[in-house]
Every structure is written in C-alpha cells, then in structure tokens.
Amino acid sequence: MGIHQSLLRGEVRVRGLSKSYSLNRNALSVLRDLDLDVNGGEILAIVGPSGCGKTTLLRILAGLETPDRGKVLIDGRPVAGVGRERAVIFQEPRLLPWLTVLDNVAFGLEVRGIPAAEGRERARHYLRLVGLARFEAAWPRQLSGGMAQRVGIARALTVRPGILLLDEPFGALDAMTKMTMQEELARIWREERVTMILVTHDLEEAIFLADRVLVLSKDSTDPARLIDVDLARPRDRSEPGFVAMRRRLMAEFGLH
Amino acid sequence: MTLQHLDTPPIPLSRDSAPGGSLLRRGAAVARHGLSRYGLLAGFLVLWQVASTMGWVSPAVLPPLDKIAAALWNGIASGALVDDIAISLQRSGIAFAGAVVLGIPLGLLMGQIPAVERALDPILQLFRQTSALALYPVFILLLGLGETSKVFVIFWATLFPVLLATIGGVKEVDGKLIEMARTYGASRLAVFRRVILPASVPSIFVGLRLSATTALLLLIAAEMIGANKGLGFQVMNAQYNFQIPLMFAAIFLLAALGLAANFVLVSLQNRLCRWAAPAR
Ligand SMILES: Nc1ncnc2c1ncn2[C@@H]1O[C@H](COP(=O)(O)OP(=O)(O)OP(=O)(O)O)[C@@H](O)[C@H]1O
Ligand SMILES: [Mg+2]
Numbered sequence: 409m410g411i412h413q414s415l416l417r418g419e420v421r422v423r424g425l426s427k428s429y430s431l432n433r434n435a436l437s438v439l440r441d442l443d444l445d446v447n448g449g450e451i452l453a454i455v456g457p458s459g460c461g462k463t464t465l466l467r468i469l470a471g472l473e474t475p476d477r478g479k480v481l482i483d484g485r486p487v488a489g490v491g492r493e494r495a496v497i498f499q500e501p502r503l504l505p506w507l508t509v510l511d512n513v514a515f516g517l518e519v520r521g522i523p524a525a526e527g528r529e530r531a532r533h534y535l536r537l538v539g540l541a542r543f544e545a546a547w548p549r550q551l552s553g554g555m556a557q558r559v560g561i562a563r564a565l566t567v568r569p570g571i572l573l574l575d576e577p578f579g580a581l582d583a584m585t586k587m588t589m590q591e592e593l594a595r596i597w598r599e600e601r602v603t604m605i606l607v608t609h610d611l612e613e614a615i616f617l618a619d620r621v622l623v624l625s626k627d628s629t630d631p632a633r634l635i636d637v638d639l640a641r642p643r644d645r646s647e648p649g650f651v652a653m654r655r656r657l658m659a660e661f662g663l664h
Numbered sequence: 665m666t667l668q669h670l671d672t673p674p675i676p677l678s679r680d681s682a683p684g685g686s687l688l689r690r691g692a693a694v695a696r697h698g699l700s701r702y703g704l705l706a707g708f709l710v711l712w713q714v715a716s717t718m719g720w721v722s723p724a725v726l727p728p729l730d731k732i733a734a735a736l737w738n739g740i741a742s743g744a745l746v747d748d749i750a751i752s753l754q755r756s757g758i759a760f761a762g763a764v765v766l767g768i769p770l771g772l773l774m775g776q777i778p779a780v781e782r783a784l785d786p787i788l789q790l791f792r793q794t795s796a797l798a799l800y801p802v803f804i805l806l807l808g809l810g811e812t813s814k815v816f817v818i819f820w821a822t823l824f825p826v827l828l829a830t831i832g833g834v835k836e837v838d839g840k841l842i843e844m845a846r847t848y849g850a851s852r853l854a855v856f857r858r859v860i861l862p863a864s865v866p867s868i869f870v871g872l873r874l875s876a877t878t879a880l881l882l883l884i885a886a887e888m889i890g891a892n893k894g895l896g897f898q899v900m901n902a903q904y905n906f907q908i909p910l911m912f913a914a915i916f917l918l919a920a921l922g923l924a925a926n927f928v929l930v931s932l933q934n935r936l937c938r939w940a941a942p943a944r
Binding site for chain 1: 941
C-alpha cells in the first residue's frame with residue numbers, strides 16, 4: 409500500500425452535525441452544528457463532561473444513530489448506516505458467550521462471508537497481536553475483564569477497518585491493565601495505521617494516545633475546541649511536556 | 665511489560681490430572697458426595713420398608729417395597745405393564761413433539777416480530793389461563809373419546825411452557841450483542857442465526873423441561889378420566905381392585921418416566937450449551 413493510499417484511507421469529515429433527543433417532551437440538544445475533520449491514520453480523542461454527547465457523536469459516526477441535521481463523510485462518501493470500513497469497540501467487550509475466543513475474533517469476517525478457515529487464520533494473527541494466542545479455544549466466561557476486552561479489540565482489528573471507533577474501551581479496567589492496554593493500542597496503531605476516534609473520560613489516556621483532542625462542552629451551544637498534542641511518540645507520561653499538556657487540558661475543563 | 669504477563673496464568677485451561685495414588689481419596693470424595701446427595705432419599709426408602717414390615721403403618725395402604733418391586737417385576741415380565749408404558753409414552757411423546765414443533769418456531773416468530781406477538785398475545789393468554797382439564801370435555805366432544813382427544817389435551821397444556829419460554833428467551837437477548845453484530849454488517853438472518861437463536865437456547869430448555877413435566881401431569885389426568893390402558897389408568901384401576909402394590913408400581917414407573925425425561929433434556933442442553941456453566 410502506497411503512502412498516498414494510506415493517507416486517503418479512513419478520512420472522516422463531519423459537517424453541521426446536530427442531534428437532539430426528546431426528554432419528557434422537551435427537546436434536549438446534544439450536538440449542535442458540529443464540524444470536524446479527522447485525517448486518515450490519525451488518532452483523535454474526544455473528551456468532555458458526562459452527558460455532553462461523546463457517545464452520541466461516536467454512535468452517529470458508527471451509523472448506529474442518525475443525525476437530525478448535517479452529514480458525515482468517510483473518504484468523501486456520505487455515511488448511511490453501519491459500514492464495512494468502520495469497526496466499533498464498545499465499553500464492554502460484547503463477546504458472544506457461545507463462541508470460542510477464536511470464533512469470536514473471526515465473527516466479523518464470518519458474517520461478511522469469508523470462508524471459515526481463512527477467517528480463523530486471520531483471527532489467529534490478531535489474537536497473537538493482543539497476546540491471547542493460547543486462549544483461542546477458551547470460552548468467554550473463562551476470561552478476565554481485560555482479556556475479554558482484548559478479544560473485542562482483536563475482533564475489531566480482524567476486519568481490517570479503515571476507522572476504529574472506540575467508546576471508553578478501557579473504562580472498566582483497573583489502572584494497571586488500562587495502562588498496558590493503552591501501550592498496546594499505541595503499538596497496534598503504529599503497525600496498522602488505522603484512523604482511531606477514541607471517546608474517553610481519562611485526560612491522560614487522551615494525551616498518551618491522541619494526535620488531537622476534541623473537547624466537547626456540556627452546553628451544546630458552546631463550540632467544541634480542538635487541541636493539538638505535539639508530543640513525540642512513543643510518549644512518556646512523566647515527561648515535562650506530557651505533564652504540561654495535562655495541566656492545559658485540565659484548565660480547559662476549568663479544573664484549575 | 666507485555667500484556668501476557670498481566671493476567672495470564674502459566675498453563676491455560678489444563679485439565680487437572682489426578683495422580684494414581686489419590687484414587688482412594690477420590691473414591692472417598694465420590695462416596696461423600698453420594699451420601700450428601702442421596703442419603704435422605706435412601707433414609708426415606710428404608711423408613712418406608714421398616715414402617716411397613718413392622719406394621720407401624722398399614723401394609724395394605726403402604727405395602728413394603730419388596731412387594732411393590734415384585735408387582736413391578738410381574739407386570740413387566742407378563743407384559744401387562746409394558747403395554748401401559750408403551751401407550752403412555754406414545755400419548756405423551758406425540759403431544760410433547762407436537763408442542764415442540766409448534767411452540768419453538770411460533771415462539772421465535774412472536775419474540776422477533778412485535779406485531780405478531782401483539783396480535784396473538786390476548787388469545788394465547790385466554791387459552792393459557794383456561795385449565796386444559798376444564799377443556800377436556802370439549803375436546804372429547806370435538807374429537808371423540810379415542811386417542812386424539814387425549815393427545816390433544818396433553819398437547820394443549822404442554823404447548824404453553826415451551827412457547828412462553830421461547831418468546832421470553834428471544835425477547836431477553838442482550839440488545840448490545842445484536843448491535844455488535846450489526847456493526848459488523850450482519851444481515852437480519854445472520855443476527856437471528858448467530859445471536860438470537862443461540863442466546864435463546866437456555867431458556868428454550870427451561871421451557872422444554874417444564875413442558876415435559878406438564879405432559880406427564882396431563883397424561884395421568886387424561887388416563888385417569890377416560891382410558892382403559894396406560895399408566896395413569898393402571899394407578900386408578902389397581903386402586904379400585906385393591907392391588908395396592910401394583911398401584912405403587914405404576915406410580916414409581918411414572919416417576920421414573922419424569923426423571924428420565926428430565927435427564928435426557930438436561931444432557932441435551934449441556935451438550936448444546938457447552939459454553940455455559942452446566943445445567944442440572
Ligand atoms: N436514546 C436516548 N434518548 C434520550 N436521550 C438520550 C439518548 N441517548 C442519549 N441521550 C441524552 O443525550 C445526552 C448525551 O448522551 P451521551 O451518551 O452521548 O453522553 P456522553 O458524553 O457519552 O456521557 P458519558 O461520559 O456519561 O458516557 C445525555 O444527556 C443523554 O441523556
Ligand atoms: Mg458515553
């Protein structure tokens with residue numbers, strides 16, 4: 409794959425996106441006139457206070473929710489419903505309990521009609537990538553929370569999406585596992601160069617992984633802000649630049 | 665640090681292999697387990713036998729177990745009870761099969777398509793709340809006194825547990841799993857086959873086990889009311905003729921039938937649902 413091609417792959421444009429829900433017969437505006445450009449191969453983190461519409465935005469990008477106004481373009485084509493170039497990693501692993509770990513990872517390929525043998529071969533590759541090769545015959549109930557989440561990540565990678573949408577993927581994990589998973593995700597990104605849009609409530613996670621951070625505010629009339637994270641990779645959480653970035657992001661939240 | 669070191673036990677999923685020396689200890693453990701599980705049952709049977717032979721209770725009402733066993737043996741050896749077993753199995757078997765063949769597909773359909781459920785629910789509720797036994801005379805009028813009305817009344821009562829359990833199973837499928845499948849581009853059929861169906865299997869089996877119990881219950885009732893063959897008839901008939909050991913032999917056979925049906929269903933469920941913790 410040439411550089412030109414990989415730059416084109418997984419480019420997201422959001423134009424004038426608005427979404428409101430009705431709550432007790434009142435309209436609740438969650439997103440209003442949002443514009444956003446995400447380059448191919450970029451990692452964008454979305455942060456903001458609880459209830460500000462992060463999940464809503466991600467679900468619209470995934471095609472699981474339709475906006476009231478505005479549009480989403482992926483590599484120039486408007487989004488209508490779910491699509492093969494996108495894969496979603498939810499906060500919970502969402503594994504199918506009746507499939508082995510390997511068949512769970514191959515699930516996305518299977519429903520796309522890839523022959524089982526080929527699907528399993530590709531699934532094995534990504535199971536190795538997340539360090540669970542020896543668990544391919546296990547049932548999901550036999551996994552720990554972190555292992556299950558890694559299986560979910562492998563399943564999403566196996567379909568080789570151009571865009572990976574992640575909604576607080578490590579939110580339920582303990583601090584140790586979380587940090588390892590973040591490093592793992594950074595490594596996977598280096599190898600696969602997929603576009604990643606990552607919703608998180610963890611500012612450190614956002615700085616550790618993202619090229620840019622989108623800060624949504626509680627009030628949808630306030631415009632969303634974009635912050636560049638100009639830190640060299642691989643990133644070091646204790647480095648002064650990292651700490652300064654964290655302070656700046658916290659100030660954005662009015663925490664200082 | 666790599667991920668493997670985080671939470672991976674050194675040997676995944678290995679079966680524990682007991683060294684030969686601990687065979688005795690294993691045997692003792694099995695015996696202890698057997699005692700804790702079946703001890704009370706054994707005690708009950710012993711008490712029965714002793715109470716009856718010592719005359720604490722009238723042996724005419726509660727005959728000793730050896731007399732019952734003898735009556736059972738005679739009935740089977742002479743072929744008299746064998747015919748009853750065969751006809752009872754046939755009646756409950758046909759009715760149960762009918763309930764499964766209609767109940768599971770209908771339940772899947774109703775669980776999947778709200779419009780179908782909305783349309784069918786009131787009439788099904790009405791049918792379900794009307795006791796099958798109260799309807800038995802109606803079935804006899806409609807279908808005659810022969811096999812058909814008996815099988816039908818059993819089928820009628822047997823249908824509802826499996827139907828309702830199937831509907832419930834489908835409706836309780838985790839919507840998040842369905843959404844996950846959709847994000848991978850699964851078609852409606854694929855979602856049904858790969859997510860909804862397997863997710864419903866455990867509750868379908870709960871319904872099947874309830875249905876099997878119901879089938880035997882209605883079998884006995886139907887045979888007591890209007891039959892001249894079958895285990896239910898034999899229980900009543902033996903009581904009329906004061907053949908109390910034979911009566912108990914038929915009762916034990918019915919109990920054995922119920923246990924066997926449950927055993928078959930549980931084994932089948934455990935084979936189909938190896939992914940879940942075993943059912944008992
Ligand atoms: N299906 C829905 N019906 C009605 N309101 C909804 C629905 N989904 C979301 N909302 C509302 O939209 C707002 C944004 O929800 P969203 O889930 O996007 O928040 P979030 O930023 O992801 O929050 P969190 O950090 O807590 O996950 C909330 O006020 C919520 O009540
Ligand atoms: Mg959310």
